[in-house]
Amino acid sequence: MKELIVLGAAVKEREPMAQHTTLAVGGPADWYVEVFNLEQLAALVKKARGRALPLFFMGAGSNLLVDDFGIRGVVAHLGGEFEKFTVEGDRVRAGAGVFLPTLVKQCADQFLGGIEPLVGVPGTVGGALAMNAGTRDLEMGTIVESVEILERDGTLKNMLKDEIKFSYRSSTLQGTTICFATLKLKRGNKDDIIPAIQKFLSYRLKTQPIGTLNVGSVFKNPPGHFAAELIEKAGLKGLTIGRAQVSGKHANFIVNCGGATAQDIKDLIMTVQHAVKEKFSISLDPEVKIVGGPR
């Protein structure tokens, strides 16, 4: 493996992905690169393309199940200028690396609401756009006005909302390089915004295994059903394979009880899919992105 140098960026070789995912599983990426500004990002993209290296963008790793063999090629994480945001009126221009819960709380400090339901989504702006993350109250795509992505020639392209398709936990931004986004929020009153944030957070605390190693909902809700309800009715709560367990608190969560492998979690996913299919003739489609593999 030849050295990978991108001036100013932090490059690590064979970096364990378990250290960068909320599930805390995943083998090493050949290279893990933290880029701090647009110039470094453009240089990295050019270098990876020149060497035919696959390039994967990782946000907070909160929707990823990385294979035990890790990820071949380069995993890029956007830090520095991508972790900043600016406010103008009711619009926020945020870097793709901004952590969504922090954004929601800091917007509240500036009397900006309209994004409160996303306070419990522990991902970055980039990850939330790629996934069209959301809750039953709000999806990321709803509040987006435009997204700036990196073009092949190293320049930024501004895409307006109607050039992007957002669907249930997916968007046509997947596979692009998301750099910044402009969100249209609502001017409001802190006395309304802060209690709303607290309400969304305490609901999660009550219903989800907060504080454990997990990836949020593992499966998408099939049309007309809730995945958690199907899994619970199939009697799978608490089912354990290796060190991975279907949460006793929320059946659509799989928890790493400490020391789980990606294979434990994959096996549990397949077992759950099989059992739900057998019992209800319904296929569960993973919401978690399963990435990586052997050479």
Ligand SMILES: Cc1cc2nc3c(=O)[nH]c(=O)nc-3n(C[C@H](O)[C@H](O)[C@H](O)COP(=O)(O)OP(=O)(O)OC[C@H]3O[C@@H](n4cnc5c(N)ncnc54)[C@H](O)[C@@H]3O)c2cc1C
């Ligand atoms: C406790 C918990 C609760 C959760 N609750 C919710 C919820 O209520 N609703 C919900 O939708 N999700 C939820 N999730 C899942 C997850 O937080 C979201 O999917 C989140 O948007 C993922 O963002 P991320 O930055 O972690 O992206 P990652 O998991 O790192 O990546 C996800 C995808 O985004 C892509 N991506 C990331 N950054 C970029 C970029 N700059 N350019 C291009 N592509 C990029 C990646 O390549 C990957 O395909 C939850 C997760 C946890 C752990």
